[in-house]
Amino acid sequence: MIEIQPLTRHIGGRLTGIDARRLLTPEEVKAVDAGMEEYAVLVLPDQNITDEQQLAFTANFGPFQDGANSTERRQELRLDPAFADVSNLDKTGQKLARDDRRRMASLGNRLWHSDASFRVVPANYSILSGRVVVTKGGNTEFADMRAAYDALDPATKAEVENMICEHSLIFSRAQLGFEAYRPDELAGMKPVRHRLVRTHPTTGRKSLFLSAHIGTIVGWPQPEALAFIRDLTEHATQEQFVYSHRWTQHDLVIWDNRTTMHRVRRYDDLGTVRDLRRTTTRGDGPTTEQVAL
Ligand code: OGA
Ligand code: MN
Numbered sequence: 001m002i003e004i005q006p007l008t009r010h011i012g013g014r015l016t017g018i019d020a021r022r023l024l025t026p027e028e029v030k031a032v033d034a035g036m037e038e039y040a041v042l043v044l045p046d047q048n049i050t051d052e053q054q055l056a057f058t059a060n061f062g063p064f065q066d067g068a069n070s071t072e073r074r075q076e077l078r079l080d081p082a083f084a085d086v087s088n089l090d091k092t093g094q095k096l097a098r099d100d101r102r103r104m105a106s107l108g109n110r111l112w113h114s115d116a117s118f119r120v121v122p123a124n125y126s127i128l129s130g131r132v133v134v135t136k137g138g139n140t141e142f143a144d145m146r147a148a149y150d151a152l153d154p155a156t157k158a159e160v161e162n163m164i165c166e167h168s169l170i171f172s173r174a175q176l177g178f179e180a181y182r183p184d185e186l187a188g189m190k191p192v193r194h195r196l197v198r199t200h201p202t203t204g205r206k207s208l209f210l211s212a213h214i215g216t217i218v219g220w221p222q223p224e225a226l227a228f229i230r231d232l233t234e235h236a237t238q239e240q241f242v243y244s245h246r247w248t249q250h251d252l253v254i255w256d257n258r259t260t261m262h263r264v265r266r267y268d269d270l271g272t273v274r275d276l277r278r279t280t281t282r283g284d285g286p287t288t289e290q291v292a293l
Helices: 026-039 051-059 101-110 145-150 154-160 169-174 183-189 222-236
Strands: 003-006 013-016 041-044 084-087 123-132 140-144 164-167 192-195 197-199 206-208 214-217 242-245 252-256 260-264 275-282
Touching: 003 026, 013 026, 026 041, 026 252, 041 242, 051 123, 051 275, 101 169, 101 260, 140 145, 145 206, 145 222, 169 183, 169 214, 192 197, 214 222, 252 260
Parallel strands: 013 041
Antiparallel strands: 003 013, 041 252, 084 275, 123 252, 123 275, 140 242, 140 260, 164 192, 164 214, 197 206
């Protein structure tokens, strides 16, 4: 029997009664989708899955997001390109060195973000499998962008209703002072436009589409835009909207990037191994029209 226990007042549920290693029935897929609509983040404990099983599980929830991964060259990847490698390891299984540029890029995950918000069609679900977890630090935190929207005052809700933001990996990484790009990487980093307020297609609930990848608001001077986005982010990530996930090995955590932001907390990545593997489903379409930049 499928059961979901709430993890906080607004966000997060612990789902038991599904074996992610096996083919899901249509009823099970529906139950997960329904759980996601309610909780936005689901934790499925004890899912000791292989890469192949994770790919098959993910396919139940839509097409795969392309380019959800970093900008690494294929030959440098440790995992099948359908995965985002959320580890501190290189291709040979060695921990990345302190000054490795791949490590620098992955430090962007320490900022509150929504996966692939820098793509014209951003992600729906992210599905993250804890293969090797750490005992100190390394929690993944999730903030509920529906509850954050609901808690805005009416004047702010009216102000943000039709606001359009520009997102790019360049913006999030620049926040950490990372600017060393190869020309072939820059091609995939052109800013894309997204609505700041999104409406969930089935629940009809509105949410704030915030992300560290935001670099400006269309029609605003950039400093004013970034100051405002910072205020909204501070509002949206207050403790009452957050679930902090402490990892146990073989946890499978699913979140909806339309309705949440997430970030990883600091851990000793130079001294301990953390191997998490993410698959990602692609959203239903652009959130707004694009312009040629
Ligand atoms: C991700 C991510 C956070 C973590 O997988 O998209 O941001 O806990 N991971 O490593
Ligand atoms: Mn992420």
